[in-house]
Amino acid sequence: MRDHIRPALTMLLILTILTGLVYPLTVTGLAHLFFPDQANGSLIVRDGMVVGSRLIGQYFDKPEYFWGRPSASSPFPYRAAASGGSNLGPTNPAFIAAVQARVDALRAAHPGNEMPIPVDLVTASGSGLDPHMSPAAALYQVKRVAGARGLDESTVGALVARHTEGRQFGLLGEPRVNVFQLNVALDEGR
Known part of the structure; x- marks a missing residue:
């Protein structure tokens, strides 16, 4: 032995x-x-302080900021310790009610906006921490953000265009906008 x-x-x-x-x-x-x-950690530093990461979404609810995808983490949005999807199927009544509530909230926050609401503004990603949204979701919010900041819509639209990332390697995924980086650029006026 x-x-x-x-x-x-x-x-x-x-x-x-x-x-x-x-x-x-x-x-x-x-x-x-x-x-x-x-x-x-792909950190974003502002005024010498770490304010976030390009890889984890952050919660924005003020009208002068772009809002990202809803977060499925509970009870607080974008909490990495609670990362994960809601596990509710598209026919689940709770899911349908949650999406309808988000649609109603977006319509109330964007009165007169007749554009179709992009699906990524009313549904969470699989992780619930996605830092990106589609260019359509960003463009849907341009009027509200421009009005809240007293900026011209074309200026804010151009900022969205500058922060739209293309497909990875030119063919993988879809074009996307990093919400946090876009909001940091708005605050810095660039």
């Missing part, structure tokens, strides 16, 4: 050091060397 325990413990110690220390430290070091921004 002793002949088997010693090699097993030796292998346990060697593999623990390799997979528990050497490998993670090597990967972390390489990530910081080659991808420092991403390795540190």
